[in-house]
Amino acid sequence: MEKPLTQHMRTDGKPLTLKAYEQVGGYSALRKVLSGMTPAEVLALIKDSNLRGRGGAGFPTGLKWSFVPQDAPKPRYLICNADEMEPGTFKDRSLLESMPHQLIEGMIISAFAIGADVSYVFLRWAYREAAGVITAAIREARDAGYLGDNILGSGYKLEMHLHTGAGRYICGEETALLNSLEGKRAIPRAKPPFPQVSGLFGRPTIVNNVETLCCIPPIVTHGAEWFRKLSRTADAGTKIYGVSGKVRRPGAWELPMGVTLRELIEDHAGGMLDGHKFRGALPGGASTDFLIDLDVKMDYTSVAAAGSRLGTGTVIVLDDQTCPVGFVRNLEHFFAQESCGFCTPCREGIPWIRNILTAMENGEGVSGDIELLEQHTAYLGPGHTFCAFAPGAMEPLQSAIKFFRDDFERHIDEKACPWREHSDTRLPMSHHEMNRYAEDTH
Amino acid sequence: MLTQEEKIGIDHAVAAVPYRKAACIEALKVVQTHRGWISDESLQQVASYLDMSTDELDSVATFYNLIFRKPVGRHIILVCDSISCWVMGYEKLHQHLRAYLGIDYGETTTDGRYTMLPNPCLGTCDGAPALMIDNDLYRNVNPEMLERILSKYP
Ligand SMILES: Cc1cc2nc3c(=O)[nH]c(=O)nc-3n(C[C@H](O)[C@H](O)[C@H](O)COP(=O)(O)O)c2cc1C
Ligand code: SF4
Ligand code: FES
Numbered sequence: 001m002e003k004p005l006t007q008h009m010r011t012d013g014k015p016l017t018l019k020a021y022e023q024v025g026g027y028s029a030l031r032k033v034l035s036g037m038t039p040a041e042v043l044a045l046i047k048d049s050n051l052r053g054r055g056g057a058g059f060p061t062g063l064k065w066s067f068v069p070q071d072a073p074k075p076r077y078l079i080c081n082a083d084e085m086e087p088g089t090f091k092d093r094s095l096l097e098s099m100p101h102q103l104i105e106g107m108i109i110s111a112f113a114i115g116a117d118v119s120y121v122f123l124r125w126a127y128r129e130a131a132g133v134i135t136a137a138i139r140e141a142r143d144a145g146y147l148g149d150n151i152l153g154s155g156y157k158l159e160m161h162l163h164t165g166a167g168r169y170i171c172g173e174e175t176a177l178l179n180s181l182e183g184k185r186a187i188p189r190a191k192p193p194f195p196q197v198s199g200l201f202g203r204p205t206i207v208n209n210v211e212t213l214c215c216i217p218p219i220v221t222h223g224a225e226w227f228r229k230l231s232r233t234a235d236a237g238t239k240i241y242g243v244s245g246k247v248r249r250p251g252a253w254e255l256p257m258g259v260t261l262r263e264l265i266e267d268h269a270g271g272m273l274d275g276h277k278f279r280g281a282l283p284g285g286a287s288t289d290f291l292i293d294l295d296v297k298m299d300y301t302s303v304a305a306a307g308s309r310l311g312t313g314t315v316i317v318l319d320d321q322t323c324p325v326g327f328v329r330n331l332e333h334f335f336a337q338e339s340c341g342f343c344t345p346c347r348e349g350i351p352w353i354r355n356i357l358t359a360m361e362n363g364e365g366v367s368g369d370i371e372l373l374e375q376h377t378a379y380l381g382p383g384h385t386f387c388a389f390a391p392g393a394m395e396p397l398q399s400a401i402k403f404f405r406d407d408f409e410r411h412i413d414e415k416a417c418p419w420r421e422h423s424d425t426r427l428p429m430s431h432h433e434m435n436r437y438a439e440d441t442h
Numbered sequence: 443m444l445t446q447e448e449k450i451g452i453d454h455a456v457a458a459v460p461y462r463k464a465a466c467i468e469a470l471k472v473v474q475t476h477r478g479w480i481s482d483e484s485l486q487q488v489a490s491y492l493d494m495s496t497d498e499l500d501s502v503a504t505f506y507n508l509i510f511r512k513p514v515g516r517h518i519i520l521v522c523d524s525i526s527c528w529v530m531g532y533e534k535l536h537q538h539l540r541a542y543l544g545i546d547y548g549e550t551t552t553d554g555r556y557t558m559l560p561n562p563c564l565g566t567c568d569g570a571p572a573l574m575i576d577n578d579l580y581r582n583v584n585p586e587m588l589e590r591i592l593s594k595y596p
Contacts, residue, residue, distance in 0.1 A: 084565050085562055085563060085565070086563070087524035087525045087526070087562060087563040087567075088524070088525050088526050088563065088567050089563065089565065089567070090565045090566055090567045090568060092565075093565045093566065120458075124565070125508050126520070126561070126564050126565065126574060126579075127565065128574075128577040128578075128579070129579070161458040163458070163468070164468075164471070165467075165506075166467050166470070166471060166506035166507070166508045166509050167506055167507035167508035167561070168505065168506055168507055169562055180467065181459075181464070182459075182464050183459070183463050183464040183465060183466040183467055183502065184502060185501060185502055185505040186505065186506075201460055201464075242567070242568060243568075244526035244529075244530075244567035244568050244570060245526060245529050245530070246529065246530070250526075250567070250568035250569075250570070251568045252568060282525075286524070286525060286563075314567070316525055316526055316529070316567070317529075318529075319529075322529055326528075327525065327528075327529070330523075330524070330525050330528040331525055333523075334523075334524055334525070334562055334563075337562070338562060
């Protein structure tokens with residue numbers, strides 16, 4: 001089984017140095033591109049590979065790149081989205097910490113394809129180790145002539161900077177990310193104009209996920225057909241999948257696209273912990289709908305057909321010892337805190353949802369609450385809010401009500417959470433956002 | 443007054459962007475690294491160094507979770523309160539931390555040693571529950587380990 005993203009990772013998790021990366025063929029894809037391919041040829045290759053963005057939406061990478069107008073003036077920007085703050089997601093971290101040069105090589109090739117001359121890595125604050133690794137790797141790459149004014153003597157010029165965030169989930173949304181990079185509040189932008197035309201500082205900009213960019217060098221080296229054939233299904237390549245929750249061996253693994261949820265949980269994660277049964281799972285982070293069928297193939301097309309989204313491909317398991325209402329309450333608490341606050345339905349609706357779920361958990365749910373939650377899932381769904389944050393927040397809730405409605409009803413009927421040991425410990429209800437520590441000053 | 447060291451850090455960030463204001467988040471982080479938090483005075487100094495108004499800079503400062511506009515302790519404990527950690531026993535861990543330190547989220551111990559804050563998913567969910575103290579990540583944390591871990595941060 002081929003693992004183009006992780007095969008050269010060191011077992012101790014330390015970063016692969018420039019030298020070690022070169023010894024296993026690193027930067028040969030870049031040499032190939034700069035010594036004879038045109039940007040249009042690189043673009044055609046990536047289109048042909050069927051690579052889809054690994055940031056969550058699965059947008060075809062080649063198609064996205066092709067939206068940059070060919071005659072657009074410089075500067076143009078390429079941005080690596082390394083914000084990874086989607087709860088339950090831990091796939092980009094290992095690539096950033098262990099394979100910095102594969103990411104950098106992928107970024108240089110991608111930047112060449114869209115004619116970018118400046119690139120940024122937008123890294124979440126909490127990835128302190130990755131910050132050190134990427135900083136050192138950018139320096140190494142510049143010293144070796146892979147970055148700078150005249151890369152490998154080709155005349156192509158690219159600068160690369162690391163930007164570390166200041167902690168807000170919404171920074172991962174690509175237009176909010178652009179505002180954050182410009183030193184503003186990370187509020188999403190209206191589209192159109194799309195970033196490919198008018199992005200960072202008003203210039204053409206491509207934003208791609210870490211894992212997407214790491215796929216680029218192997219595609220250049222081995223070809224589009226090879227990449228497509230790595231997958232078991234129509235969605236090409238390998239994928240870094242992860243599993244967390246009450247399983248024997250939580251972890252992340254690079255596997256062919258299209259493995260089943262069952263294989264992930266039973267084979268790779270070693271099955272459920274003793275005494276725990278599988279009830280459902282979020283297939284790709286907090287903003288995805290529950291799946292309850294273990295035989296779903298974990299690719300973009302199949303997970304969508306099963307009523308959810310592959311998202312980030314990092315599975316969060318719900319077991320029978322864990323309360324589904326409490327589970328969703330935790331998620332909505334996160335969304336209530338991290339809403340950027342720009343549009344009313346999201347800013348006001350999600351805290352309301354969180355409070356209803358909290359009341360249910362405290363044994364204070366009343367009849368009609370479930371219907372009220374359902375109204376919210378409709379009014380915060382696609383098309384009602386300024387960005388995809390709120391619809392994402394509704395996905396686990398709407399599917400939890402669909403699959404676990406009895407459990408929601410029991411909370412109301414029994415005036416208690418059937419799973420909570422200490423019904424005397426009430427969960428806080430208040431609107432007060434404690435982790436927005438900064439906002440208390442006014 | 444910004445120190446020479448702070449100015450060097452901010453200038454480095456300014457060099458990576460087309461105009462000064464765009465480096466303001468990084469500038470706030472530089473100053474926070476040296477001073478622990480962003481006081482009104484610090485805010486004014488950074489704003490004037492970057493040719494922007496104090497109010498504009500404050501609107502940015504108050505948006506981000508990890509820019510502190512109130513004094514904090516010598517060490518920041520960021521407890522992951524997101525889903526995988528919740529499933530794996532976050533609530534017990536939080537209870538223990540509260541009892542052991544005598545503070546809850548947003549509070550600082552009376553000796554000024556720790557400030558405790560909740561933080562969204564730390565991106566290490568296969569090692570849940572997790573927390574960070576300053577720049578260090580701790581995985582698979584159970585209440586028994588807390589005392590030993592905390593003792594490393596005087
Ligand atoms: C609320 C929200 C948060 C997001 N967070 C991330 C993130 O942390 N990392 C990421 O790569 N994409 C994230 N995305 C998706 C980005 O907007 C964008 O689609 C992606 O970075 C594009 O990269 P790709 O085409 O390579 O997938 C987020 C989207 C939304 C709506
Ligand atoms: S949906 Fe939520 S996160 Fe998105 S713009 Fe509106 S308030 Fe902000
Ligand atoms: S949920 Fe705690 S590290 Fe991801």
